[in-house]
Amino acid sequence: MTWSLAAATALVGVLTAASSVAVSPGGVYPRDISDVCNQIKAAITNDSAVEFSLLDFNPTYNKDVGHWMTSSSQQAACSVEPGTAEDVGKILQILGDTNTPFAVKGGGHASNPGWSSTTGVQIAMYRFGEVNYDSTTNTVTVGAGLIWDDVYAGLEEHEVMVVGGRVTGVGVAGFTLGGGFSWKTNQFGLTVDNLSGYELVLANGSVLSVTAESYPDLFFGLKGGYNNFGIVTRFVLNTHPQGQVWGGLITITANHADEVTAATLKFQNSVSDPKAAILPTYNFLIGSLGVSLLMFYDGPTPPAGIFDDFLAIPYFTKDVSTRSFVDLVQVSPANATGGQRGIFHTVSVLEYTPAIMAAVKNESEFWGERLSLTASGSFISYDVEPFLSSLFSHAPEGSSAYPPSRAQGLLPLNIYYAWTLAAYDDVMHDAARQSAAQLTAVVEAEGQDIAGAALYGNYAMFDTPLERLYGDNIAKLQAIRATYDPNGVMALAGGWKF
Ligand SMILES: Cc1cc2nc3c(=O)[nH]c(=O)nc-3n(C[C@H](O)[C@H](O)[C@H](O)COP(=O)(O)OP(=O)(O)OC[C@H]3O[C@@H](n4cnc5c(N)ncnc54)[C@H](O)[C@@H]3O)c2cc1C
Ligand SMILES: *[C@@H]1O[C@H](CO)[C@@H](O)[C@H](O)[C@H]1NC(C)=O
Ligand SMILES: *[C@@H]1O[C@H](CO)[C@@H](O)[C@H](O)[C@H]1NC(C)=O
Ligand SMILES: *[C@@H]1O[C@H](CO)[C@@H](O)[C@H](O)[C@H]1NC(C)=O
Ligand SMILES: *[C@@H]1O[C@H](CO)[C@@H](O)[C@H](O)[C@H]1NC(C)=O
Ligand SMILES: *[C@@H]1O[C@H](CO)[C@@H](O)[C@H](O)[C@H]1NC(C)=O
Numbered sequence: 001m002t003w004s005l006a007a008a009t010a011l012v013g014v015l016t017a018a019s020s021v022a023v024s025p026g027g028v029y030p031r032d033i034s035d036v037c038n039q040i041k042a043a044i045t046n047d048s049a050v051e052f053s054l055l056d057f058n059p060t061y062n063k064d065v066g067h068w069m070t071s072s073s074q075q076a077a078c079s080v081e082p083g084t085a086e087d088v089g090k091i092l093q094i095l096g097d098t099n100t101p102f103a104v105k106g107g108g109h110a111s112n113p114g115w116s117s118t119t120g121v122q123i124a125m126y127r128f129g130e131v132n133y134d135s136t137t138n139t140v141t142v143g144a145g146l147i148w149d150d151v152y153a154g155l156e157e158h159e160v161m162v163v164g165g166r167v168t169g170v171g172v173a174g175f176t177l178g179g180g181f182s183w184k185t186n187q188f189g190l191t192v193d194n195l196s197g198y199e200l201v202l203a204n205g206s207v208l209s210v211t212a213e214s215y216p217d218l219f220f221g222l223k224g225g226y227n228n229f230g231i232v233t234r235f236v237l238n239t240h241p242q243g244q245v246w247g248g249l250i251t252i253t254a255n256h257a258d259e260v261t262a263a264t265l266k267f268q269n270s271v272s273d274p275k276a277a278i279l280p281t282y283n284f285l286i287g288s289l290g291v292s293l294l295m296f297y298d299g300p301t302p303p304a305g306i307f308d309d310f311l312a313i314p315y316f317t318k319d320v321s322t323r324s325f326v327d328l329v330q331v332s333p334a335n336a337t338g339g340q341r342g343i344f345h346t347v348s349v350l351e352y353t354p355a356i357m358a359a360v361k362n363e364s365e366f367w368g369e370r371l372s373l374t375a376s377g378s379f380i381s382y383d384v385e386p387f388l389s390s391l392f393s394h395a396p397e398g399s400s401a402y403p404p405s406r407a408q409g410l411l412p413l414n415i416y417y418a419w420t421l422a423a424y425d426d427v428m429h430d431a432a433r434q435s436a437a438q439l440t441a442v443v444e445a446e447g448q449d450i451a452g453a454a455l456y457g458n459y460a461m462f463d464t465p466l467e468r469l470y471g472d473n474i475a476k477l478q479a480i481r482a483t484y485d486p487n488g489v490m491a492l493a494g495g496w497k498f
Pocket of ligand 6: 202204205206483484
């Protein structure tokens with residue numbers, strides 16, 4: 001079977017699977033959590049709502065507990081959609097007083113199980129859906145329930161843009177609370193480098209406007225510190241002018257993968273224009289390797305030469321043009337590869353070399369063949385993200401929880417495995433660990449000192465030591481957490497915990 005036909009068949013299958021909802025395992029919850037749900041229901045205003053599973057016939061509940069990876073979802077006792085920051089405060093106070101496990105979810109793209117799901121109370125932020133542009137401050141206030149597609153669509157009429165997600169469907173909240181690698185990163189740094197404020201609800205119910213001036217400690221901590229300090233209801237992002245962009249998606253079959261590798265290395269080593277970016281992904285799908293290549297140029301026409309080598313490679317599909325930013329983001333097939341069990345893991349690379357690129361291809365074929373035959377592996381994928389090495393230079397050292405050091409640029413390589421059967425969760429997790437270790441060894445053998453290099457929290461697997469994400473920032477982050485959440489209420493929610 002050719003990769004092309006296989007890919008098309010697989011995508012249709014996955015889309016069908018993604019639209020069916022998880023079945024409730026009985027729908028029986030401890031009486032005390034149901035009581036908490038009812039207590040919340042009685043306390044909130046009518047801007048907010050509590051939802052129950054109703055034996056799976058409640059689409060709002062199903063959406064609230066749903067995730068891009070099905071392994072990131074759990075059946076919660078109830079879901080809550082708060083509509084105001086004050087109601088978020090009331091909910092947190094009840095959860096804290098009753099010591100109830102809970103989760104907070106933005107776009108639901110967390111790869112680690114339990115990071116934004118719970119068997120307790122699921123908080124889903126969808127009702128925070130505003131996109132309010134302020135042309136006097138060149139900022140936009142965005143709700144914590146949005147996905148980037150919505151933000152870009154809302155900014156289009158104002159002809160401005162923010163430093164946000166690269167593909168369709170990803171949530172603003174988790175992305176921004178972890179760091180944020182964007183098409184704009186070569187120009188402006190991470191999403192956290194281009195942020196001027198947060199609306200944060202503390203566990204005691206207080207609603208804070210967090211800026212560099214009002215709460216410098218929280219402003220630092222929230223730039224990478226996720227849900228440790230409270231629940232963020234709104235983000236204030238810096239904007240800059242935006243016109244049409246150029247780029248899109250090319251898919252390439254296995255017999256031309258080495259041409260993509262050569263072009264990628266040449267791009268990394270010769271293109272210094274920060275408006276240009278690529279995202280080649282080596283994917284093993286239904287028995288063979290394929291490459292998905294996303295290309296981006298921040299302007300209607302790229303300067304001659306930058307993308308020529310990529311465009312000369314024979315392709316299977318090609319959708320590349322001058323288009324709006326939101327159109328470019330939506331060309332990616334990201335929605336189609338979700339809807340299965342999954343995990344991310346990561347390696348930080350200083351620069352790609354021929355040996356590292358060969359190892360990436362070898363890993364995707366080695367694990368792709370093995371895991372598809374033995375562990376219901378359906379999509380084995382490696383994202384190569386060759387940013388400019390200056391990517392961390394756009395904000396001062398010590399300005400954010402992540403990255404813990406800006407002394408050297410770290411390029412996050414993303415490992416993504418998808419599979420169908422829960423029985424293979426441990427096997428798949430372990431394979432991703434082994435693959436990350438193998439790639440780390442290859443990178444180190446190339447002379448790159450990455451032994452203590454930070455790993456990106458939005459890609460790293462759940463058992464990664466906290467030191468690998470936050471380095472020397474941990475003590476400071478723990479102190480900030482102790483100040484603003486002295487009773488450890490936010491520890492009742494999953495995630496990276498200080
Ligand atoms: C298809 C795909 C593409 C991706 N592309 C990129 C990319 O280009 N660049 C990049 O940097 N990353 C990327 N990622 C990783 C992405 O940044 C993470 O998956 C991120 O966590 C997604 O945010 P979310 O709101 O959708 O996740 P969620 O699962 O909703 O939340 C993730 C974490 O944030 C916490 N959280 C969510 N909302 C709040 C809140 N309001 N207050 C406090 N804590 C909160 C949750 O508790 C959880 O710990 C991608 C992921 C996927 C699946
Ligand atoms: C919500 O409550 C307010 C009063 O607090 C009331 O005026 C309004 O009609 C209510 N709205 C709905 C939809 O019930
Ligand atoms: C992003 O932040 C960097 C560093 O603070 C700054 O140089 C740049 O102008 C910002 N970009 C935008 C769009 O705000
Ligand atoms: C991907 O899914 C989200 C819903 O999670 C939807 O809003 C978005 O439009 C989808 N993207 C595409 C390209 O269909
Ligand atoms: C390919 O990857 C596997 C698994 O990491 C490894 O054992 C093997 O040595 C690699 N082969 C080559 C040629 O690098
Ligand atoms: C909540 O905690 C913050 C930070 O410690 C404090 O400033 C605020 O006064 C507290 N609010 C209430 C209502 O106790």
